[in-house]
Amino acid sequence: MDFLTSSVHLHITTWVVGIVLFLIAALSGKQSKGLHMALRLFYILIIITGAALFFKYSSADAMLYGMKFLFGILVIGMMEMVLVRQKKNKPTGMFWGLFAVFLFITFFLGFKLPMNINFLA
Template sequence: MSFLTSQTHLHITTWVVAIVIFLIAALMGKNSKGLHMVLRLFYVLIIITGGALFFKYQAGDPMMYGMKFLFGILVIGMMEMVLVRQKKNKPTGMFWALFAVFLFITMFLGFKLPMFINFLA
């Protein structure tokens, strides 16, 4: 297995685990303080592995990779907003919707750019 594939697999693994932890923490509500801290660690790992992939691939199509990076950061931001607002008993519906939209765009770009997979076709 080449370094490139292992780095991509590491990035995919971190965001899949982070989404699972996020969903569990969101279902737990206010009792998820420790889980929320673990999720924040995964945010950092996602940004590090994603940044490494970004700098490796950006020469091919810098604007699209920059957009994917931006939407990835927005996904992380919406995850954090949902959990923080949920703990403060504030409405989270808009942030759930934005999370879903940004996640879809990020995954669409993420699969399309290096692998040329178009899951809408």
């Protein structure tokens, strides 16, 4: 299982693909079951790679890693809520807002923690 924690690249790849799939599914006019199921697969991959990184590196700053893990789960939850409520033709504005806030907090914590990628160096 060392390939999950040798670097953060696998985790970053899974959440980038997950966010792109979510935006395609949410902003396209029609609902696609296959796309939604693929997105759910990426939810699982995001959680598995994130959990592996969490258990390996959380001793460095346990509280911040725990908060990032929690907010990451909340981001996934808001993504799913937006898609399910869109399918049922219910309002999604609050969930889009929560998605944006939780995503910002998760990115902020991810770049603040020691296991980050320094884009400026």
